[in-house]
Amino acid sequence: MPSASHVFHRSSRATPPRAVSGHGAYLVDENGKQYLDGSGGAAVSCLGHSDAEVIAAIQDQVGRLAFAHTGFFTSEPAERLADRLVAHAPDGIDKVYFVSGGSEAVETALKMARQYFIEIGQPSRTRFIARRQSYHGNTLGALSAGGNAWRKAPFAPLMAESHHIAPCYAYRGQEAGESLEDYGLRVANELEAELLRLGPDTVIGFVAEPVVGATMGAVPAVPGYFRRIREICDRYGILLILDEVMCGMGRTGTLFACEQDGISPDIVTIAKGLGAGYQPIGATLCSGAIHDAFAEGSGFFQHGHTYIGHATACAAADVVVGKLTDGGMTARSAEMGERLDRALRDRFGQHPHIGDIRGRGMFRGLEIVEDRETKRPFAPEKGVNKAIKAAAFEAGLICYPMGGTIDGRTGDHVLLAPPFILTDDQVGELVDKLDTAFSKVI
Ligand code: PMP
Numbered sequence: 001m002p003s004a005s006h007v008f009h010r011s012s013r014a015t016p017p018r019a020v021s022g023h024g025a026y027l028v029d030e031n032g033k034q035y036l037d038g039s040g041g042a043a044v045s046c047l048g049h050s051d052a053e054v055i056a057a058i059q060d061q062v063g064r065l066a067f068a069h070t071g072f073f074t075s076e077p078a079e080r081l082a083d084r085l086v087a088h089a090p091d092g093i094d095k096v097y098f099v100s101g102g103s104e105a106v107e108t109a110l111k112m113a114r115q116y117f118i119e120i121g122q123p124s125r126t127r128f129i130a131r132r133q134s135y136h137g138n139t140l141g142a143l144s145a146g147g148n149a150w151r152k153a154p155f156a157p158l159m160a161e162s163h164h165i166a167p168c169y170a171y172r173g174q175e176a177g178e179s180l181e182d183y184g185l186r187v188a189n190e191l192e193a194e195l196l197r198l199g200p201d202t203v204i205g206f207v208a209e210p211v212v213g214a215t216m217g218a219v220p221a222v223p224g225y226f227r228r229i230r231e232i233c234d235r236y237g238i239l240l241i242l243d244e245v246m247c248g249m250g251r252t253g254t255l256f257a258c259e260q261d262g263i264s265p266d267i268v269t270i271a272k273g274l275g276a277g278y279q280p281i282g283a284t285l286c287s288g289a290i291h292d293a294f295a296e297g298s299g300f301f302q303h304g305h306t307y308i309g310h311a312t313a314c315a316a317a318d319v320v321v322g323k324l325t326d327g328g329m330t331a332r333s334a335e336m337g338e339r340l341d342r343a344l345r346d347r348f349g350q351h352p353h354i355g356d357i358r359g360r361g362m363f364r365g366l367e368i369v370e371d372r373e374t375k376r377p378f379a380p381e382k383g384v385n386k387a388i389k390a391a392a393f394e395a396g397l398i399c400y401p402m403g404g405t406i407d408g409r410t411g412d413h414v415l416l417a418p419p420f421i422l423t424d425d426q427v428g429e430l431v432d433k434l435d436t437a438f439s440k441v442i
Helices: 052-064 076-088 102-119 140-145 149-158 180-198 225-236 257-261 288-296 311-324 329-348 384-394 424-441
Strands: 019-023 026-029 034-037 093-099 127-131 162-165 203-208 239-243 267-270 282-287 354-360 363-368 400-402 412-416
Touching (some): 076 311, 225 239, 225 257, 384 412
Parallel strands (some): 127 203
Antiparallel strands (some): 267 282, 363 412, 400 412
16 A cells, blocks of 8 residues: 655645545545535536546647647647637637646746737836735746745745735725725726836736735626726736636636626636546636747747646546536536625624625625624634634545735635535535534634
């Protein structure tokens, strides 16, 4: 029997149980214990763990052509998937660059954006603006763009230059007497102020998640925020780069989360739900205008990875995206997400330590506070989020709790991102198990 002793696990203090199988919304460990996957891992498993069509597509493709390097070939699955994505993408998006995961997708977006400005003769643009408390991936470029101080701290000497404005986070940011719209405009206008401070022609682009996932717990922007952001990007000629690695691919009830904000980005990254966990795949989608600049300029994007357009990964993702669109799974995310939201509000709406319940589609967050009135968080030393994760796991529920601080003020939260195939009974089971975990900790 193999052991975990040679696996460099992220935590060297605790080895987790070994997962041996998955069916529907459940994972099973080596002892036969069953876990309801309430977070799809980290918003990955949108179709559950045993989708027969995706599995068949992988088996079929791997038997014919597992992989052909894009230095020599294109492949039918990559072409089909790109067509399908572009057909459903926001206006103006026309090209798809395939990679193997979220960080690679963001890294690609940042380099594509930088080289775009070289191609059009604006090489003075070298900086990115993003938001505090953001996470865009763990590779050095993506980590640099993010504004999550804790994740960046050990690597600070290796970080590229980036600048950060406030996130759009009404629960803590909206002031007394301020409308949601006014709040959204106020925080969006921070982008303009920062651009003017830095010098607009030194900035490449603005990077943001339409619905903030891991670092804040399913926080959508308020109405009008992204329209204003889009206007500012256009006014100063910078690119709007949306990171939909977590919130894209139907997770929020539309294929792309930004559809609900009524805007189109210049570049958008996707991953996680794209392969639904069956294959590691991500993508960076860009406008035709960006691609044209490369085509009419150097003709070559100075970037690349071995597994670009991996045929088997693309074949799997093509079936996933087909199920999300024509197969109605995105609509199911919207519908079941509403039911999950109702169930969470019914059970926890009056809970003394749940300050906020939020999100869209099958992407929901609960913010944990010590005091609901003042929104005071629990002290970080209490480790509330870790204790909730452990208690939920014990109860047979996988959820995604995190601690967090925006300028030292944010509380712990629990992120839920279950498979879209969840049934009403499983919504009940999820809420019951979460209740069990909360009862032990808060
Ligand atoms: N961007 C966002 C918004 C993410 O949530 C993540 C992963 N949590 C990433 C990028 C990085 O993706 P990956 O872990 O696949 O590299």
